[in-house]
Each structure stands twice: as structure tokens, then as C-alpha cells.
Amino acid sequence: MAAEGSSSIDALGQFQLHPALGAIGGSVNFTQSNLMMVVAGLLVLALLWVGMKPRAMVPGRLQAAAEMGYETIMSMCTETIGHEGRKFFPLVFTLFFFILFGNLLGVFPYFFTFTSHIMVTLALSLFVFLLVTVVAIKEHGLHFFSYFVPKGIPVALAPLMVAIEVISYLSRIISLSVRLFANMMAGHVMLEVFGSFIVMLGGIGLLGYFPAALSLGVNTILIGFELLVATLQAYVFAILTCIYLHDAVHLH
Amino acid sequence: MSQDNGGPDPSFEDRLKAARSKQGLDAPPKQPLGDQGGLGGSAWGIGARVGVELVSALVVAVAIGYGLDRIFHTTPILTAVFVPLGGAAGVVNLWRLFAPKQSD
Incomplete structure (x- = not known):
């Protein structure tokens, strides 16, 4: 970064995709983003497999983490969706941990945050949206479309309200994906900007040392903040999926 | 260890509950889903x-309007119709989020 001089901050360069895994990856366009997805998936599997291996009565740290993750998501499903929530537990669990590990991996240096690309989050949210719609139609048949007609509205207003409700329903795709993507991207841009400040201010000599140290402090706080945002956004994605599934199962 | 207090013995459930709450093992009462406090309760969130x-x-509204305009060759009209609808839908979204829950 900033190789051509200390006068420019390349805050978005970190989001560029490069082929990973050498020539093989290059020939099939396997980027570092895909690599991180594989790593995240493997880490989730490892957490569950290695963590649950001892099957101890009094769990160790890893087993406690695995069990807590299981129980948190399970209670989220059953409390938000209702007793049908158990059916959707595998889906919500997978989504939550995939996004959580993707977000958290991005905090490490030289790693890549695949959730900072709208393509990834849009694919996830489209998947959730289509699944919710399919579940709703399967549960309620054509009665599902009464979802777009709010209860007790005058007939004259119905066409207007239906149009608004349909747009509101479709906007879930955008809001779900943009929320995750924007949060992750904003955090990493901030980190990059303050990181560049450290280099640039440290370069100008004695006068710059104090503000450079200040930027370093800000970056330290930002890393902590980023950990919070990573967890929170994964949680928000999971619970919004649950809320949408609740709407699909119960209609209104 | 096995001391018996003479009075009426509190049930096992009660003692367990007291012990759990002393250790902070019981989750605090859940806030209702409606107020969405968990979804970024800070002002920033x-x-x-x-x-x-x-x-x-x-x-979404602009996309729909623009797409329909492209199909029907009515270029500005449907976009113009759908933009206010989209704004209204946004407000509906917000109302869903922040409306005080009374029914359902």
C-alpha cells in the first residue's frame, strides 16, 4: 500500500480479488475470497468436530464453544420462529457460523473478508429470500399472497397497499445484503485509512509522531469495534432470517 | 455438609434456582422480539x-419502475410512479421495525 508515495490512501485496494493457490487457482479463477470461504467452512467443521470429540460431561473450552453455539442458535430458532423452528435450525446455524467466521477471519492481517463483497452477501440474502418464499408458498399455498394485503384496509386503498407491500417484501433482499456488506466494508476501510495515517504521519518526522501514535490508538480501538461488528452482523443476519421464516410460517 | 435446617425445606427447584441465579447461570429475561433491541440498539445502529x-x-422500487418502463417503452412514467411507492414502502419497513407492539 502507498508504494508510489505517501500522498495517497488506497483504501479500496484491499477488496481486490486475486487468484489464489498459484497456477491451478488462476486457471479456474479461484480467488482468495473463495479460499477464505473454504477456510471458514473448514474452521466451522473443525470447531464442531474437534470440539465435540471429547464428549466430556464438563466441557472444555472448545466443546463449550461448540455447545454454546448450538444452544444459542437453537433457542434463537425456537423462540423466534416457534416450534417449527427446529426444522430450520441447520440452515440458520450454517448461515450464522459461515458469516461469523468470514467476518472474524477478516480481522487478521493478510486475510480477506469475503463478506465485504456485495456479490457474496447478495447471494446469501437471495438464497434466504427465495427459501423463505418457497417455504411460505409450501405452507400456505396461494393463501400466501394474502400476506401482501394488510388486514382491515379499505378496498379503494388495496391496490396501493399491495404495491407498497410487494416492494417492501422485495426490499428485504437489498437491506439484508447491504447491511452486512456495508458494515464489513466500512470497518475495513476505516482500518486502512487510519493505518495509512500511521505510516504517513510517522514519515514526516518529529511533529508527526504524536498524531501517528493517536492513529495507532484509534486503530486498536477499531479492531475491537470490528470484532463486535463482526459478531453482531452475523447475529443480525441469522435473526433476520429467523424473523422472515417466522413470517413465512405464520403469515402476519 | 448434611445439615438440616429445621424449618420447612425449600424445594429442590427453589434451591437450584437460587444457586443458579447466584452464579449468574440463568439468562436474564428475554426482551420481546418486537422491540428488536438486539439488532444494534445503539444510536449508530x-x-x-x-x-x-x-x-x-x-x-427496489426504482428497479421495478425502470424495468417496466424498458419493457413497455413508457420511459419516465412508471419510474415516476414507483419512486413514491418505494418511499412509502421504506416508511412501512421502518414502521414494522419501530412500531410499538400491541396486537399479535
């Missing part, structure tokens, strides 16, 4: 949510 909800509804 709420602001971000409001922005995302409003804009996403508008984006």
Missing part, C-alpha cells in the same frame, strides 16, 4: 438500519 431500510425499498 439504529441510524444505519433506518438508512438501509429506506434506501433499499427505494432501490
Whole structure:
């Protein structure tokens, strides 16, 4: 970064995709983003497999983490969706941990945050949206479309309200994906900007040392903040999926 | 260890509950889903949510309007119709988020 001089901050360069895994990856366009997805998936599997291996009565740290993750998501499903929530537990669990590990991996240096690309989050949210719609139609048949007609509205207003409700329903795709993507991207841009400040201010000599140290402090706080945002956004994605599934199962 | 207090013995459930609450093992009472306190309760989080909800509804509406215009060759009209609808849908989204829950 900033190789051509200390006068420019390349805050978005970190989001560029490069082929990973050498020539093989290059020939099939396997980027570092895909690599991180594989790593995240493997880490989730490892957490569950290695963590649950001892099957101890009094769990160790890893087993406690695995069990807590299981129980948190399970209670989220059953409390938000209702007793049908158990059916959707595998889906919500997978989504939550995939996004959580993707977000958290991005905090490490030289790693890549695949959730900072709208393509990834849009694919996830489209998947959730289509699944919710399919579940709703399967549960309620054509009665599902009464979802777009709010209860007790005058007939004259119905066409207007239906149009608004349909747009509101479709906007879930955008809001779900943009929320995750924007949060992750904003955090990493901030980190990059303050990181560049450290280099640039440290370069100008004695006068710059104090503000450079200040930027370093800000970056330290930002890393902590980023950990919070990573967890929170994964949680928000999971619970919004649950809320949408609740709407699909119960209609209104 | 096995001391018996003479009085009426509190049931096992009660003692377990007291012990658990002393250890902080019992989860605090859940806040109802409706107020969505968990979804970024900070002012910053709420602001971000409001922005995302409003804009996403508008984006969808503009996309629909523009697409229909392209299909029917009525270029500005349907976009112009759908933009206010999108704004209204954004407000509906917000109302869903922040409306006080009384029924259902």
C-alpha cells in the first residue's frame, strides 16, 4: 500500500480479488475470497468436530464453544420462529457460523473478508429470500399472497397497499445484503485509512509522531469495534432470517 | 455438609434456582422480539438500519419502475410512479421495525 508515495490512501485496494493457490487457482479463477470461504467452512467443521470429540460431561473450552453455539442458535430458532423452528435450525446455524467466521477471519492481517463483497452477501440474502418464499408458498399455498394485503384496509386503498407491500417484501433482499456488506466494508476501510495515517504521519518526522501514535490508538480501538461488528452482523443476519421464516410460517 | 435446617425445606427447584441465579447461570429475561433491541440498539445502529431500510425499498422500487418502463417503452412514467411507492414502502419497513407492539 502507498508504494508510489505517501500522498495517497488506497483504501479500496484491499477488496481486490486475486487468484489464489498459484497456477491451478488462476486457471479456474479461484480467488482468495473463495479460499477464505473454504477456510471458514473448514474452521466451522473443525470447531464442531474437534470440539465435540471429547464428549466430556464438563466441557472444555472448545466443546463449550461448540455447545454454546448450538444452544444459542437453537433457542434463537425456537423462540423466534416457534416450534417449527427446529426444522430450520441447520440452515440458520450454517448461515450464522459461515458469516461469523468470514467476518472474524477478516480481522487478521493478510486475510480477506469475503463478506465485504456485495456479490457474496447478495447471494446469501437471495438464497434466504427465495427459501423463505418457497417455504411460505409450501405452507400456505396461494393463501400466501394474502400476506401482501394488510388486514382491515379499505378496498379503494388495496391496490396501493399491495404495491407498497410487494416492494417492501422485495426490499428485504437489498437491506439484508447491504447491511452486512456495508458494515464489513466500512470497518475495513476505516482500518486502512487510519493505518495509512500511521505510516504517513510517522514519515514526516518529529511533529508527526504524536498524531501517528493517536492513529495507532484509534486503530486498536477499531479492531475491537470490528470484532463486535463482526459478531453482531452475523447475529443480525441469522435473526433476520429467523424473523422472515417466522413470517413465512405464520403469515402476519 | 448434611445439615438440616429445621424449618420447612425449600424445594429442590427453589434451591437450584437460587444457586443458579447466584452464579449468574440463568439468562436474564428475554426482551420481546418486537422491540428488536438486539439488532444494534445503539444510536449508530439504529441510524444505519433506518438508512438501509429506506434506501433499499427505494432501490427496489426504482428497479421495478425502470424495468417496466424498458419493457413497455413508457420511459419516465412508471419510474415516476414507483419512486413514491418505494418511499412509502421504506416508511412501512421502518414502521414494522419501530412500531410499538400491541396486537399479535
